[in-house]
Amino acid sequence: MHPTTAAAGPPAAGGNRRPGYLYQKVAAHLAAHPDQIFTVGELTKTLDVPSTGAVFDALKKMAAAGYTTHLTRPHRFQITQAGIDAAGQMPPPAPHPPRQGQRGAGRRQPVTRPNGDLYFPRKLAGATDVDVLQRLRDKRIPVLLYGPPGTGKTALVEAAFPDLLTVAGTGDTVVEDFLGNFIPLPDGGFEFVYGPLVTAMREGRALLVDDATLIPPKVLAVLYPAMDGRRVITIPSYRNERVEAADGFYVIAGHNPGVHGAILTEALASRFDVHIEVTTDWDLARHLGVPRPAIEVAITLNADLAAGRVSWAPQLRELLGFTRVRKTLGAAAAVANLVGRAPQEDRDHVLAALKQQFGPDISALTLGKQR
Template sequence: MDPTASAATAPTTGGGKRPGYLYHMVAAYLSSHPDQVFTVGEITKALSVPSTGAVFEALKKMAKAGYATHQTNPHRFQVTQAGIDAAGTMPPPAPHTPRQGRGTSRRQPVTRPNGDLYFPRKLAGATDVDVLRRLRDKRIPVLLYGPPGTGKTALVEAAFPDLLTVAGTGDTVVEDFLGNFIPLPDGGFEFIYGPLVAAMREGRALLVDDATLIAPKVLAVLYPAMDGRRVISIPGYRNERVEATEGFYVIAGHNPGVHGAILTEALASRFDVHIEVTTDWDLARHLGVPRPAVEAAITLNTDLAAGRVGWAPQLRELLGFTRVTKTLGSAAAVSNLVGRAPIDDREQVLAALKAQFGAEITPLTLGKQR
């Protein structure tokens, strides 16, 4: 029997719609493979649905409820016993972000949906988390920019527990925002609303990650939702009208210098606040990154700002360095960090690491058989 077939028995509402149909499919598929860990793409392919983004949101909803584990780099999910016991039932709606007023800035860590801690940083006389929440209260959209790996996504996840996400690529299409039809076991089709529609109707925050990798004509779907109208239509589904409810908010991420990332004037002008996000070196030390690695990264980031190199390790790479050090030792971690650098920048990265670690370093490479 098809493990997803039971989802077809979910309660229906007026018009024959099945609320959470895709969620039931995803939950049933994971529950039928309790010992396996899946990527988002593997589940999307197994279920023969067109929207990876919609599957990702269902999986994150399961993880947030404790129904699945969530690993990152890449995103991978596995059902928990609680998820099996839930038998595909929807978790309760995510609570809205508590509204924060001035003078309530907090320095304690904030837990992200994947369980990792985010350590707030100073911004505009408060913390970055509280500033983003205040800007959301006033409907002031924000563009976060900086090199990949500096913590832009982590900051947004910490600030907004009710977050939905569209992961931008050159292949992102309008349907990834608005939704698409998926096949049903009985041979019919059902329209599954996309993250933009869900965020507008449920009053949730929407992160457009790597927004500047998305084609401008696709991004244009956001503009009427962000301006004074706060209304969109869905051309592929009866031209349905969608109005934003209180709490709806759009925030975007931009990685300058990344191939294909283009910040157009039309996009930049939609965001009233632009915030640069850089690596917090003190935080890196606090999280246990070895001092020589931090110093080498600072040197390389100075060269990056001056245009002498095109790549420098950020917090993501430094945390990866620390994990590899604990697993394989310092020498292997240093060699691996050299290998992660683009070929054009490898010589400068090698020199910076040699200056701090003082050892002969080569990229991590397989040797001869023992």
């Protein structure tokens, strides 16, 4: 039996024939389980939806409106009271970022990300990183951000582009995660839900391909016609529908060198005219209240990482986590937790660096005997 849809005519330029159906399905499930935190994969499987990209897009919309919390690595979501009160109603569309020449004098101030955290712009090419990314988008110059996990690549893109859509790359990412797929309807039929690439092209939005180098090259090739001079793709699984990119459509990608399975192919690298390395800003870490000894440990371990002596070193994400744990559980537990976050093969090296700053009595955070 072939999938059916609610209407025979072509879809409107903004999305599927039942706007918000998947969003409402995701919101209803979260509202029914207010105490649970879900990953994108868990929700996709539970709701029997074939496209993780479509589910992730719905969750990002909820997070941007304050309807869910949004944790990363992995991406996890939990509904908030505001989300429960919204009763599945979609928030208004995110505003497009201002065009070049419209950014005000306050652009160097902290920028609020969709999850509510602040991003502090950094210097780049005589301006700020946020400003530079916006200027590159204006000129349709694609950017590849690269650096260790936790240095703030995703945070930077979220700060620069309030209208951002995201594809979270893994080795299991498929073409449908970009283009969309059929989902079952309550009446037994099916409806095609467009993926984030199609939505970004039609609505002139920015698309982040996070961890792009984990995605199989044959899958990633779906992006290339949208990025070149044609700026047109087709959807083979849906009547070979033709999709043209609206003004403002923009692709930016993230790459974590050294991560297992991350391969930067020549085909991918050549599609991005600008490659920007993103490293941890130690001055920002100090500004955000990270204790000096923890920063010194991170600087030492990052030097070892650059020299190839270790495969992991704490970045800004781990340092901010250290600070939160320290405020909640105390310094000893925070240090012990940092040991436990290190890969097993690097743990002795990390432990030695921590002992130089925090003293000899350190071990990984471990359960003890019953009290």
